[in-house]
Amino acid sequence: MERLHVAEGTKVELDKVLFIGDNGKSLIGNPTIKGAKVIATSLGEVKGDKITVFKYKSKVRYRKKTGHRQTYTTLSIDEIVKPGE
Numbered sequence: 001m002e003r004l005h006v007a008e009g010t011k012v013e014l015d016k017v018l019f020i021g022d023n024g025k026s027l028i029g030n031p032t033i034k035g036a037k038v039i040a041t042s043l044g045e046v047k048g049d050k051i052t053v054f055k056y057k058s059k060v061r062y063r064k065k066t067g068h069r070q071t072y073t074t075l076s077i078d079e080i081v082k083p084g085e
Helices: none
Strands: 011-014 019-022 025-028 037-047 051-057 062-068 071-081
Touching: none
Parallel strands: none
Antiparallel strands: 011 037, 019 025, 037 071, 051 062
């Protein structure tokens, strides 16, 4: 997921849960499920693939090439808490 600015090995609690699926039973939020949360452990930060941005206008000799690499946080899901538990 996107960068969270947490240290490696830190527990993270995510409270905006959109969907929970469990053996054919599913809970769908509108837009989120109230009372549900996901507890995860941070495994560190990684950089994604490089994205090339190329701007070009014909007949004007305008060319601009730049790149971007997004930083992501890798998470390991420990527990999914359903509402009412």
